[in-house]
Amino acid sequence: xxxxxxxxxxxxxxxxxxxxxxxxxxxxxxxxxxxxxxxxxxxxxxxxxxxxxxxxxxxxxxxxxxxxxxxxxxxxxxxxxxxxxxxxxxxxxxxxxxxxxxxxxxxxxxxxxxxxxxxxxxxxxxxxxxxxxxxxxxxxxxxxxxxxxxxxxxxxxxxxxxxxxxxxxxxxxxxxxxxxxxxxxxxxxxxxxxxxxxxxxxxxxxxxxxxxxxxxxxxxxxxxxxxxxxxxxxxxxxxxxxxxxxxxxxxxxxxxxxxxxxxxxxxxxxxxxxxxxxxxxxxxxxxxxxxxxxxxxxxxxxxxxxxxxxxxxxxxxxxxxxxxxxxxxxxxxxxxxxxxxxxxxxxxxxxxxxxxxxxxxxxxxxxxxxxxxxxxxxxxxxxxx
Amino acid sequence: xxxxxxxxxxxxxxxxxxxxxxxxxxxxxxxxxxxxxxxxxxxxxxxxxxxxxxxxxxxxxxxxxxxxxxxxxxxxxxxxxxxxxxxxxxxxxxxxxxxxxxxxxxxxxxxxxxxxxxxxxxxxxxxxxxxxxxxxxxxxxxxxxxxxxxxxxxxxxxxxxxxxxxxxxxxxxxxxxxxxxxxxxxxxxxxxxxxxxxxxxxxxxxxxxxxxxxxxxxxxxxxxxxxxxxxxxxxxxxxxxxxxxxxxxxxxxxxxxxxxxxxxxxxxxxxxxxxxxxxxxxxxxxxxxxxxxxxxxxxxxxxxxxxxxxxxxxxxxxxxxxxxxxxxxxxxxxxxxxxxxxxxxxxxxxxxxxxxxxxxxxxxxxxxxxxxxxxxxxxxxxxxx
Numbered sequence: 001x002x003x004x005x006x007x008x009x010x011x012x013x014x015x016x017x018x019x020x021x022x023x024x025x026x027x028x029x030x031x032x033x034x035x036x037x038x039x040x041x042x043x044x045x046x047x048x049x050x051x052x053x054x055x056x057x058x059x060x061x062x063x064x065x066x067x068x069x070x071x072x073x074x075x076x077x078x079x080x081x082x083x084x085x086x087x088x089x090x091x092x093x094x095x096x097x098x099x100x101x102x103x104x105x106x107x108x109x110x111x112x113x114x115x116x117x118x119x120x121x122x123x124x125x126x127x128x129x130x131x132x133x134x135x136x137x138x139x140x141x142x143x144x145x146x147x148x149x150x151x152x153x154x155x156x157x158x159x160x161x162x163x164x165x166x167x168x169x170x171x172x173x174x175x176x177x178x179x180x181x182x183x184x185x186x187x188x189x190x191x192x193x194x195x196x197x198x199x200x201x202x203x204x205x206x207x208x209x210x211x212x213x214x215x216x217x218x219x220x221x222x223x224x225x226x227x228x229x230x231x232x233x234x235x236x237x238x239x240x241x242x243x244x245x246x247x248x249x250x251x252x253x254x255x256x257x258x259x260x261x262x263x264x265x266x267x268x269x270x271x272x273x274x275x276x277x278x279x280x281x282x283x284x285x286x287x288x289x290x291x292x293x294x295x296x297x298x299x300x301x302x303x304x305x306x307x308x309x310x311x312x313x314x315x316x317x318x319x320x321x322x323x324x325x326x327x328x329x330x331x332x333x334x335x336x337x338x339x340x341x342x343x344x345x346x347x348x349x350x351x352x353x354x355x356x357x358x359x360x361x362x363x364x365x366x367x368x369x370x371x372x373x374x375x376x377x378x379x380x381x382x383x384x385x
Numbered sequence: 386x387x388x389x390x391x392x393x394x395x396x397x398x399x400x401x402x403x404x405x406x407x408x409x410x411x412x413x414x415x416x417x418x419x420x421x422x423x424x425x426x427x428x429x430x431x432x433x434x435x436x437x438x439x440x441x442x443x444x445x446x447x448x449x450x451x452x453x454x455x456x457x458x459x460x461x462x463x464x465x466x467x468x469x470x471x472x473x474x475x476x477x478x479x480x481x482x483x484x485x486x487x488x489x490x491x492x493x494x495x496x497x498x499x500x501x502x503x504x505x506x507x508x509x510x511x512x513x514x515x516x517x518x519x520x521x522x523x524x525x526x527x528x529x530x531x532x533x534x535x536x537x538x539x540x541x542x543x544x545x546x547x548x549x550x551x552x553x554x555x556x557x558x559x560x561x562x563x564x565x566x567x568x569x570x571x572x573x574x575x576x577x578x579x580x581x582x583x584x585x586x587x588x589x590x591x592x593x594x595x596x597x598x599x600x601x602x603x604x605x606x607x608x609x610x611x612x613x614x615x616x617x618x619x620x621x622x623x624x625x626x627x628x629x630x631x632x633x634x635x636x637x638x639x640x641x642x643x644x645x646x647x648x649x650x651x652x653x654x655x656x657x658x659x660x661x662x663x664x665x666x667x668x669x670x671x672x673x674x675x676x677x678x679x680x681x682x683x684x685x686x687x688x689x690x691x692x693x694x695x696x697x698x699x700x701x702x703x704x705x706x707x708x709x710x711x712x713x714x715x716x717x718x719x720x721x722x723x724x725x726x727x728x729x730x731x732x733x734x735x736x737x738x739x740x741x742x743x744x745x746x747x748x749x750x751x752x753x754x755x756x757x758x759x760x761x762x763x764x765x766x767x768x769x770x
Binding site for chain 1 (some may be wrong): 406408409413414415416417422423425426429430432435436437438440441442443444446476477478479480483486492509512515576603605610611612613628629631632633646647648650651652653656714729731732770
């Protein structure tokens with residue numbers, strides 16, 4: 001039931017105590033690829049023969065220059081990020097991007113449209129209020145955030161500077177997608193640009209960055225660990241300056257100074273670099289997407305064939321990253337989570353907003369983890385259904 | 386010349402390749418205790434038998450609750466931090482504290498006095514300008530930041546809300562100190578409180594937190610790694626609210642939500658926790674201070690007996706953390722740095738503002754590292770003096 005314990009000891013990394021690892025369905029910080037963890041174990045002691053660990057290197061030395069340059073280059077390669085976009089590593093989480101986007105990009109007399117498709121989208125909307133005229137062009141609250149809207153359902157403002165969306169709603173388990181799982185985008189008003197919170201599905205499937213003005217994501221789900229956020233922003237937006245801001249809060253300062261206006265979060269950035277290399281080794285986003293479709297499919301297939309489980313998300317908006325479902329009763333939900341834990345499957349309890357269960361199956365969740373959960377779900381239904 | 390290569394293999398941690406480590410005099414991010422690195426190597430794979438690594442744990446689960454609670458408790462124990470102060474872990478570096486202090490604590494019509502004793506103190510002063518009336522009560526630029534002022538040299542404003550100081554000036558190698566190396570504080574005007582950037586000497590010597598309103602420090606020199614800042618703030622200051630700020634920028638929100646209003650930098654906070662435990666094991670701040678006095682003394686002793694080397698700092702302001710010095714010529718400085726590197730001593734080049742050399746000898750620099758450098762300095766003087 002675990003990935004690690006069935007591997008030869010030598011392949012289990014350098015640690016021989018507590019080597020048994022569980023399947024971790026945490027919504028974030030989430031599971032990391034095991035080969036990334038093993039590389040980190042080495043580099044913590046001595047990075048590439050430099051005689052010091054990655055955490056002990058100054059951010060103004062050639063070894064860190066390489067770490068940063070490779071992270072940015074690999075990030076560009078994976079996402080097909082062209083030269084006229086900057087790749088930034090920032091701190092403060094995606095939560096800070098909620099105010100940094102309007103603070104940097106929205107004039108006090110301008111309008112921004114928000115597509116409120118979940119909890120974090122609500123938060124993005126709330127945090128933007130102090131910076132300009134912000135409107136909800138779609139409000140998913142009345143329908144309990146069970147789906148994301150079609151173009152016909154969105155009521156645009158006349159001239160929004162930008163449209164804010166959240167591509168995957170971690171808590172509710174919905175995602176902007178076509179039937180094949182590829183990314184679907186709203187048709188936004190002419191002259192406006194898309195600002196996208198991509199926290200929980202960035203680099204889990206291909207997307208065309210040219211459709212966006214700015215994309216941001218906390219790293220701790222698909223591209224690294226907590227403590228750094230990836231921001232990809234179109235260069236022409238860097239010249240906007242709607243208000244006076246401290247240097248640390250300006251995208252243009254971060255862009256000009258290569259994400260090291262101050263001491264950056266060296267180790268979290270290094271970890272994103274390792275994950276980028278891992279993604280490339282997996283075959284890139286198309287290969288990961290195919291795998292993610294199959295992985296989530298194993299679990300959704302159980303839901304579709306069951307009268308016992310109910311999914312939260314409407315079928316056309318189902319997330320490939322976060323699968324939300326419940327049994328007929330809260331008591332059985334609790335039993336499900338406890339029994340799964342005993343079998344080596346952790347962090348399946350759903351968010352209090354939805355109740356039930358949530359299985360987060362990010363890039364680093366192996367297919368075996370989805371298979372194990374699907375098998376367990378069928379078994380649990382046989383016993384308790 | 387290295388610490389690790391002379392140790393038995395079993396004690397060198399789990400990594401058997403690239404095990405040879407150098408003495409690292411980096412000003413920051415800087416050297417970490419080797420036993421902290423070894424613990425991190427274990428916990429990255431599997432934290433305390435939970436079946437997942439520290440970086441894969443959600444910040445809303447019992448294992449992280451423990452990591453955070455112990456980090457705060459150990460931090461309080463070490464510093465003698467009483468109940469009416471909050472210990473916060475924030476992101477954005479100390480550089481962000483430069484604007485967060487005035488943004489949270491200074492009204493637009495109030496005055497704050499700044500003691501500009503070095504590069505970072507200059508930066509703190511500049512970044513505060515947009516929030517209130519800020520004045521330099523001392524300006525160390527004309528005397529090239531070679532010392533910190535006596536009380537008689539400071540020109541206070543009539544009623545400053547707070548006084549900002551930087552306890553140790555990393556670049557210039559000066560420190561607020563008495564002759565025995567213990568902390569010396571300016572006598573500030575009645576009714577005002579001290580705000581102190583303690584980045585490069587926090588927890589390297591005892592200090593009385595009751596003398597301060599707020600103390601902050603990036604963790605990457607003495608209390609962890611880059612990516613998290615420690616903020617210790619007196620509770621009554623949390624009720625100040627001089628202006629509207631995003632939630633992420635409010636001390637009171639961070640205090641109320643235990644430094645996890647959003648996903649915190651889990652791993653950097655965990656690392657600070659490990660370093661705190663290491664400090665306690667060393668005997669606490671008094672023991673560390675005695676060791677730091679001896680360590681820096683080994684190097685200052687060479688300077689005092691030499692006509693070849695010149696120190697940058699005036700003797701009464703010499704830093705126990707950063708020793709700045711130079712040889713008679715820039716060419717010899719370059720040779721010194723290169724030759725030291727060949728002998729396993731890295732990152733001795735001084736900052737461009739001072740030139741020459743800088744040896745940062747934080748808590749985690751072993752005595753042997755200071756001894757090795759002192760020996761090398763004498764040898765270099767014999768050869769080139």
